Amino acid sequence: MAHDDTTPHGTGDNSTTGPAPAGPEQAGTDQPDTRATVVPFRRPEPGPAPATIDGEVVEPGTGLEVGAARETFGTRVLHGTGRILAGPSDETRARLAVATVDAAHAAGHRVAAGTRSGMRVTGRFGRFLNRHSRIIGKGMEAARQRRRADHDHTDLKAARAEAKDKGDTAAVEALTRQHNESRHVGIDAAQKKAELIWSVTWRAAAALGVLFVVSVVVGGINGFGRWLGVFNANDVLAVWRDALTLLYTVAVVAVTWWWAFPAVWLLLKLSRWWRDGNRLGDQVLPVHLRKQATKNLRVELTESALVNALANIGNSKLNTSIKDGWPHRDTDNAWVQPPMIDGKGWSTKIRLPQGAPVKSVDKAKEMLAHNLACRPMELFIRADADDPTVMDLFRLNPGVLRDPVDPYPLLHEGSTDYWQGFPVGVNLRGEPIVADMPERNFVLAGSPGSGKSTLMQTLLNGAILDPLVDVDVFVFAENNDYEAISPCLNVYSPGAGENNVNAALDHLQELYDDLSARGRLLQKHNVNSVLEAGREVVAREPGLRPRIVVLEECQRLFRQDKPEDRKRIVNLVINLFMASRKYAVHLAFLTPSPSDQSLPRDLVAMSTNRACGAVNGNKARNNAVLGEKAHEEGISALDLKPKTKTSLNDCGTLITVGFMDEPGALRSYYLSPDDQQRIAERALEARGGGANGTAEVVVVRDPLADMLTVLAEMTPREGEQHPRAAAVAAALASRWNHYTGWQIQHVTDVLAEHGYKVPITQRMYPVDPARVADAAAARDSVPAE
Template identity: 35%
Template sequence: MTDTVPERVNGHAAPEVQLLKLAPEQPADQGEHGSERPRRRVRIDSLRRVFVDTRQSPTYRFTVRHGAYVWGGTRILTRRTWEARTTALHARMMRIAEASGNEEMVTKWEQRAYAYRFARHKRRMDLLQMAINAPRAIASAAVGFGGLLLMLGIMLAVYNHDVRDVLAPTHAVIEFVGWVAFIAGIVWEPFLYSMPLLVLAGVWTVGRNARSAPTWALPVEGDERDVVPDENAIMRALGKLGIAPLNAALKEGWKPRWVQPSTRSGNGWHAQLQLPEGVPVEMIADKKQILAHNLMRKPIEVWPTEPRDQAGVLDLWVADPGVLTKPVPPWPLLTEGTTDYFRGVPAALNARSEQVIGRLMAANYLIAGIMGSGKSSLVIALLLGAMLDPLVEIDVHVLAYNSDYDPMRPRLRSLVKGDDDGHVVAAMDTLRSLASEVSRRGQELERLGTDTKVTREMAERDPSMRPRIVVFDEVHELFTHKEHGKEAKELALKVTKKARKTAITLLWITPDADAASLPRGISKTVSHRVAFAINDHQGNDAILGTGMHKNGYSATTLVAGEDVGTAMAAGFGKTPGLIRSYFVRKEAGVDEVTPVVERAVAMRDGVAPAPAAPAFAPVDHLADIAAVLGHEPKMLTQDVLRGLADNNPTEYGSWSFRDLKRVLDDAGHGEYKTGGKMHVSLDRILDAIAARDDDLDDEGGTED
């Protein structure tokens, strides 16, 4: 059953909006348009895989390589010939000089072009005159040569006293010409047939020397670079970035101070070193593409950043080759499990392949990225996770005609799609109601005499305090609207600031990240900022925060259509970092969304009992360590590792001392030795847990 919104709102025609009462028998609207695009993407992916497999064939690479040598050599020789016979080279150099603003060089090349044209004209006139004089010159030469032969013959006849010797020189010349013609007749035909092969060999040689074949088709040659980014490899890579101050420091004998030597970290390598004077981390980050090439990695696999508490230190993390292009594992809640809005949902993996929890309570999201970068993958993972908590209400406004949310319609409270004025008015009505709702919930919390925030017990007891998630997709259409844009920005900022304690979560999603389409206050206020592929560093900093690009936290190197679902994010941990969203598919032949929605609807309406699987809860490493310690004030690290593996072999079975040390360092535990052996202190773990809980309570800013 549905309730229909009135046909007119504030004097405007309202769109068709339905408040769904989530009848369990209501089928999911899959639609034709929702399956057409994934089907086309599957076909494209299949063709791409076939093409990649074909490129790996040695025969195919051999054919392409040598064919490219011939084509490239022909092109190079043609260009050289053309430039040698024309002023094309002069014109190109003049364009370069003009583009750089060097007028003196433009004048020099103009003079050289004029001198070249004058000399060429003189040569052509000389050739023309020679052609006119050629018949007379040939006749004169023939008469003179014939007279010379006759004189020689006369001299020979007088000497031999034989008149027949007068023509002997002429006969000798004629016989010589005959022999030359005979030899030429033998050699000419093979030479004529071999000429194309000689030309082909020539252009092939030129193309090979110029390496005109595609990179993937070139033969694999030896390389001094190592795939393992140890200290030597890192220093070699830094020394070949073309950074003048760094090169000068190296020439002067600068030796780096390694804050942390290159060590294994997750599915990559991590190192920290102090940079020399005059070389900020920004210079290294700007050369990220070259640095990745020098380390035999793709740009997405290399992240040079500056730690917040260590100025002048390069924090370099290098992934294993190809690990970030492999498919993300299936979403943990795909077939079973429930969630708790107040504890968060699994949303992504970080660069080290560790699970990232998307917090919902006391959190708001700003998600941006150009089309095709995979924004919807993160949003869908968050919404599907939230649906598996029966208390959560979800409203979605898509200010475009987008079918991404259609499969979730049975579990949504409302879904509005479209970019007409009526759809903008509907979004404005939701914003106004949210502003009132935030105030009402705040007053209710004050009446209850609590200065904390909405809890699960409170939401279960009072339906009016249940968690709400409101999505505004393509929100730039709302903020740039001529009539409602200004009010929308004010309301959005007000609601985002005050919704933190009231169990209302907002998701602002846009492909545009400029000042006109995105209020600056939104990016400052939200707790979670996610930048998928962004075109420029201004847009990157508008999403992630001022100075993020300079410090190396940049999404400008991500490529839409290739790094789909990969983003630079802030708010998921202590420092920004790379995340890879889970991908719950809804495409031709594969529908992973609908079964999750059906489970959520069944849990909500009580049609079927909740799954027997335990409710999903993120792994709390500190709590697990505290449980292993029990009442022991301290414990050897190897004993802690053994206890963790015994309690949770799935999570801790592969842990090493480095994994435990990383968690302890992040918690501020520090080194703790007794008798020369490393221990874990219970008091320090408990202090870290208490400090973390205080940070969660304070995160998100004040309500003012």
């Protein structure tokens, strides 16, 4: 039977027997160099024979019942000495106690199982009483710690120690003086309180004495003339007597029922302590007293738990320092911030000893997360911004990553501003994340069901709420991911066919050609980028509208049979990618298969915003999106799981670079198709009832105009007056995918339709640019019907 090892510096599993080499846990004891024998638990057999439990002989009649949880269960015992090195954890004892009680009930007995934290009371009422008693106890402890902190001036001491570490002598002197002065505050307050009580008592007594004398004199005078009514001095004295009688009766009742006052005071204090303890949460209670004990079996982030976890990550410098007493030595000043509840998790700051930088602990993050009973992605380690020797650690509560994300903030009202960014989700602490847009481009990847499209849909729903932003979406598959917002899109072209690929490439080429026009508009307004131009300028210049181009399933674009076709496409995309950022043209590539074939390496290297969802444990795919050696540096999505038919798992959680100040996990908002449709209706209203351009992609081109473009750049062969028709066809195909497969006949047929019959000279078809220009002019001069 295996059991927990909670020794401060444990070396492995305790369930094996036989001699084991001395581990780190023995180095800190006063034992000679000996070997420990780990003895497994064995239940005593029935009968008169003595039983062996945990390496000890238990004689009959000792009162130890079969199934009872013993104090030494789960411990290591030095062979031949019987010395106990460490005890079991609270979780182990709780499980044993529960198992023992269940076994006893099955046998028809009622058993009270002993645990290290006290006597276990059975039954619902007993558990209720035990649970709330513990809550009150935790509240009392919290109140005691607050009083102690106030009495010992903990904050001042910590501030003085920090100033001393930084070498700020002026601050140290000021804090020391403040500390010395604060020590007399209590005495001064008590003295002033005593003086106030004495002053009030004396003045009240004097006032009552004067009132008594005046009332008796007035009553005596009024008895002669009755000017103030029918009363005299005797009547006044009777009133004073009744008042004194009432006071006496109250005093008698108070003395008789004296116990009611401390009882009421105690009830009020218990109520306050219970509220204080309840605010700390279930995690401060023993495992068996929590509301969901089976879901909360984990190591709490206490000071001792963190130190024990650090001692077992394999860092020799940390191990040596911990054996020497770190972090509890007076000279360390280690605890900058003790572990405390922080939103949806626990946070702490601790100054690491020399030889153990924060980066070395971060490299052992997986082991530390295991020791703290959480997943690696639920643990955050970084150096403090003010002191690089301080480790800022944050651990999420289990299950937080799979709780529902907060609602999308613009679901029912509101608009967006391209220059301020669009909301996309929350970080793991629940803080909202807004994606900056100027000079940004995007690469998103992950297995189907990881949530990459969800993140992009969230971004686009924010984009369409700004009427100045144009959005183009090409989906190289048949799905309805963007159907709900399609009325707001300038270009929406779904489909897995070759025509859609060609349309996308032609569109990218047009965008690349349009950068020159955008550049001239920037020169017109004497600015370097659309970011500098601002909203007012862009509102007046439609040619500078920000444009977001999404290419979903982009592997269909880059995976080509011919190397020359792939090279041409990659060059086009890379050139546009490099040149478009300051012109407010943003490209977003999404693929479920991140690799160099689906995402060219240069493209990923130049992307500012990258996100990776679940990638089925493939380190190469993770690094293909998040950057070379990203996994080795702790930027990894390998622990994420995509959704399945029965569970959402980590769908919508992606590891990102560029969305936040530091790489980390982002949980995107979720918008159902109905939610997106409502947002699209508001966006259409803001856009005047439609998108800024056409609602669908137009693949048809103008062959005459395109021929004039390529002819202007072509040089005829030596000895020839004009370029050949075959060369014109090749130039058209190399520039626009629309002309892929064109040959001589296609060129001559188009020219013949417009009145220019290309002559045949020595089996060649020389094309005269002037005749092509005349044909185009003649066509354009004909008025449209």
